[in-house]
Amino acid sequence: MPLSPEQKAEIEASRGQTAQTLRVVSPGMEAHLYTAHEVLDHGFVRVIDYMGDDSAICQAARVSYGKGTKSVQNDEGLIRYLMRHWHSTPFEMCEIKLHVKLPVFVARQWIRHRTANVNEYSARYSIMDREFYIPAPENIAAQSVVNNQGRGEVLEGEEAARVLEILKTDSGRAYDNYEAMISQDGQQGLARELARMNLPANIYTQWYWKVDLHNLFHFLRLRADAHAQYEIRVYAEAIAAVVADWVPFAYKAFEDYRMGGATLSATAMECVRRMLKGETVTQETSGMSKGEWREFEGVLRG
Numbered sequence: 412m413p414l415s416p417e418q419k420a421e422i423e424a425s426r427g428q429t430a431q432t433l434r435v436v437s438p439g440m441e442a443h444l445y446t447a448h449e450v451l452d453h454g455f456v457r458v459i460d461y462m463g464d465d466s467a468i469c470q471a472a473r474v475s476y477g478k479g480t481k482s483v484q485n486d487e488g489l490i491r492y493l494m495r496h497w498h499s500t501p502f503e504m505c506e507i508k509l510h511v512k513l514p515v516f517v518a519r520q521w522i523r524h525r526t527a528n529v530n531e532y533s534a535r536y537s538i539m540d541r542e543f544y545i546p547a548p549e550n551i552a553a554q555s556v557v558n559n560q561g562r563g564e565v566l567e568g569e570e571a572a573r574v575l576e577i578l579k580t581d582s583g584r585a586y587d588n589y590e591a592m593i594s595q596d597g598q599q600g601l602a603r604e605l606a607r608m609n610l611p612a613n614i615y616t617q618w619y620w621k622v623d624l625h626n627l628f629h630f631l632r633l634r635a636d637a638h639a640q641y642e643i644r645v646y647a648e649a650i651a652a653v654v655a656d657w658v659p660f661a662y663k664a665f666e667d668y669r670m671g672g673a674t675l676s677a678t679a680m681e682c683v684r685r686m687l688k689g690e691t692v693t694q695e696t697s698g699m700s701k702g703e704w705r706e707f708e709g710v711l712r713g
């Protein structure tokens with residue numbers, strides 16, 4: 412359970428309060444505001460605040476005095492033009508603030524995205540919760556034999572059961588020792604800032620994460636991608652679903668040009684031109700390395 416009844420009540424109370432504003436609001440985003448979208452076994456993503464909508468991107472691009480919107484087609488066309496030509500600063504005019512609960516090993520990957528503002532739950536000040544990510548059986552997989560940085564086939568039978576048992580007992584034992592070390596019952600009690608070093612990387616942490624839309628798209632491009640580790644990808648996918656409702660035109664353009672699009676080198680473009688002229692191009696005649704050719708074929712096949 413990622414949320415206690417008290418936390419759920421707080422969220423409901425926040426959603427029960429409304430205020431009038433002169434600012435633009437995104438109806439799609441209002442529906443998500445404060446609501447926790449569950450991710451993994453104890454995690455979640457929820458929107459705490461946001462600024463702007465599709466019209467704010469157009470407003471900034473046109474440097475308008477008013478709302479900046481023209482016709483709907485006009486706005487969508489402008490947003491697609493901006494995305495297509497990497498004119499990124501208008502997208503920076505929209506911001507989102509998220510509350511995320513996530514395992515520490517996922518947070519280590521996430522924090523590499525430096526173009527955001529972060530405030531994390533303090534394990535010096537507070538006691539960590541006894542909450543550990545234990546993968547669902549279908550996500551316990553063997554080391555991939557083709558990709559050093561990934562997983563392959565799902566582990567089965569006795570080995571899978573043993574792995575699950577190790578994860579559960581080690582997490583539980585580490586937390587029991589954490590509690591024993593910080594306890595002030597008949598002893599001084601170790602400082603929380605020291606006791607936490609013995610906790611495993613699958614323990615959950617929480618943070619507030621604020622980022623503008625341009626840098627969020629960059630994060631989603633990398634982390635909602637099939638090459639990203641499953642455990643961060645599911646967070647990126649949950650955020651992507653929210654963004655699709657927040658700024659539908661911008662998200663559609665992002666899906667089209669970035670998620671679904673591809674970048675080709677000059678050598679690859681030359682191969683495409685030769686192919687269009689009817690020439691049979693192979694890796695040997697392409698001027699590309701084996702790896703480049705494999706990826707190029709992947710792009711062409713889809």
Ligand SMILES: Cc1cc2nc3c(=O)[nH]c(=O)nc-3n(C[C@H](O)[C@H](O)[C@H](O)COP(=O)(O)OP(=O)(O)OC[C@H]3O[C@@H](n4cnc5c(N)ncnc54)[C@H](O)[C@@H]3O)c2cc1C
Nearest residue numbers: 520522523524525526527560626629630633634638639640
């Ligand atoms: C599939 C995958 C595998 C990865 N594997 C590894 C790994 O094995 N080891 C590892 O260490 N990391 C790894 N990473 C992390 C990766 O190298 C990046 O650190 C991470 O994706 C953040 O990207 P970023 O720097 O572009 O994002 P941000 O920090 O959000 O930066 C966005 C952009 O701002 C600019 N920028 C930001 N800060 C600076 C700066 N100080 N100087 C210059 N330009 C800046 C850059 O143009 C950058 O692209 C991996 C990431 C992915 C998606």
